[in-house]
Amino acid sequence: PGSREAVRKLKASGLKLRFCTNETQATREKFVEKLQHLGFDILVSEVTAPAPAACRILKERNLRPHLLVHDGLVPEFDRLDKGNPNCVVLGEAADNFSYQNLNEAFRVLIGLENPILISLGRGRYYKETDGLKLDVGVYMKALEYACDIQAEVVGKPSKMFFQSALVEMGVEPQEAIMIGDDIVNDVGGAQQCGMRALQVRTGKYRPCDEQHPEVTPDGYVNNLAEAVDIILKQLDK
Amino acid sequence: PGSREAVRKLKASGLKLRFCTNETQATREKFVEKLQHLGFDILVSEVTAPAPAACRILKERNLRPHLLVHDGLVPEFDRLDKGNPNCVVLGEAADNFSYQNLNEAFRVLIGLENPILISLGRGRYYKETDGLKLDVGVYMKALEYACDIQAEVVGKPSKMFFQSALVEMGVEPQEAIMIGDDIVNDVGGAQQCGMRALQVRTGKYRPCDEQHPEVTPDGYVNNLAEAVDIILKQLDK
Structure with a gap:
């Protein structure tokens, strides 16, 4: 809940934003169409895909x-x-x-x-x-x-993939934060690349992820909306 | 040279004999037909294949x-x-x-x-x-x-494969000897199974096999005919 609004708030804040997906069955165009249909403010140029x-x-x-x-x-x-x-x-x-x-x-x-x-x-x-x-x-x-x-x-969790997203935004790893539901592919991959990463407690998140032997997120959030609220509060300071 | 005659002599000696192949594109029938056509005394029931x-x-x-x-x-x-x-x-x-x-x-x-x-x-x-x-x-x-x-x-060099051949003949590994041209698949595999093994200096044999880091045959022979002569001489003693 609140994901569509969270994306809108992020964009309005002026922060740079990329959507990182492992989708490889269709072009980004098809993928974006689907999300637009669900009400998301998303453009093809904002998607990093393998x-x-x-x-x-x-x-x-x-x-x-x-x-x-x-x-x-x-x-x-x-x-x-x-x-x-x-x-x-x-x-x-x-x-x-x-x-x-x-x-x-x-x-x-x-x-x-x-x-x-x-x-x-x-x-x-x-x-x-x-x-x-x-x-x-x-x-x-x-x-x-x-x-x-x-x-x-190429694709999450590879370092090369996250580096592509960073290059596209023109930011350094330590200036970026990843938000994802997959402890290994999203959180682990981004951290390997030098980024910080939050895990959302939605989607493919499982409580046992919090005892993962190799990956510990920089923080947990209940959902994307909460992650965005925390990030935007930091920005205000 | 002398391979057809060597097979005939082996059979006449009363020693048990199996032909071990990794052929898997055709049935043993097709494979045996080809060798019979080349003049070999070979039956389908004498072939061990994967x-x-x-x-x-x-x-x-x-x-x-x-x-x-x-x-x-x-x-x-x-x-x-x-x-x-x-x-x-x-x-x-x-x-x-x-x-x-x-x-x-x-x-x-x-x-x-x-x-x-x-x-x-x-x-x-x-x-x-x-x-x-x-x-x-x-x-x-x-x-x-x-x-x-x-x-x-299943197939050379797996232990299971050589064991099948031994079971078919009704002999123990230490009673059997393998003759082959492949240092790893023939010689190494048979030895792993507890058999002795001779490498022939024909077919896919290469001089560098004699410096193989892992496998040393129990002996080298110039060809199948020489191997059979040595074995039959031992039998006479």
Whole structure:
């Protein structure tokens, strides 16, 4: 409760704001449409997602990707040169994960002197209405084993992903705070990157998170609205 | 040279003999036909291959397999009960490794209280006339990660595989000797099982095998014919 209003207040305060998601089945456009429909004041340019973060990395390192991703995600890579690929980008591709397609990605990698595999997440599986589905991490492990390499993972909790969000806002890690419901992917990942992080006691939060063996948030809040109130009070001081 | 004659001499000596192969694309029948065509005195009942070894294990442990294997291999499992599966058997399945098929195997495993995955080998890739192809080990790793389990590997160099061959002959490990060209899969695997092992300096043998950091054969021979001559001389004493 109060999340829509909290986002509005944050924006009015002048603080810089990014929405960080691990969504890789669709473009940011589709994702934002859904949230706008729920009444959120959100723009595509305010979303940090694995695909655009990967695009930034590809451009910086002059990488031309061979894509093995969901059809819905392909437009995110429209502006990149994909001829004569020198790396593979792997996303949650569902039925596109055929033997032929995986083999093609493998042949690109094994043919490279320095094989680079960029994976948009490391999830094992997720749930859809018709049952459990294998996620991108499973195919990442497959290609890692085939080529005896380590993938670079883009998306929470990777440091690289949070760094992308910071670069987009133009702020340093110690100037930023993460608010999330996932103790490892949101809180742990942001802290690894040098940011502070609050865990909300909503969504996928579980009471046992407060005894997590590796991650301790900088604070707990009951929900996003409370987090925003605390932050804005600090700002007033 | 002299391999066909060596096999004939071994059989005439009365020693028990098994042919151990990691072939999983076709039934033993197809494999034996090929060797018979090359002039070898070999019967299907003398071949130890991963699929029949897996069948033996499945029967012993009352396991009903869900199969994800090459179409050519399915007849090896004809006699097994495959209803209401309580394990998954994975072979080199090529185009049968679709997202849907892998997901189906995953759902069987994740739905089991004690998920059992039996993999017919752990190879990364192999070479065919039209290029490199992903092998069964890659999909084994994928399912291991998805379900957070360890597969049981049947086939050389697994101990279980050599034990199957010994059981089929009715001999103890210390009564048996392995002759092979693969320092790890043939020699190392057999020795792990308590057998002695000779490496032939033919086939995939490479001079650097003689400096292998982990495996030292009980002896080297120039070829199968020489190995058989040495063994039969011992027998005469």
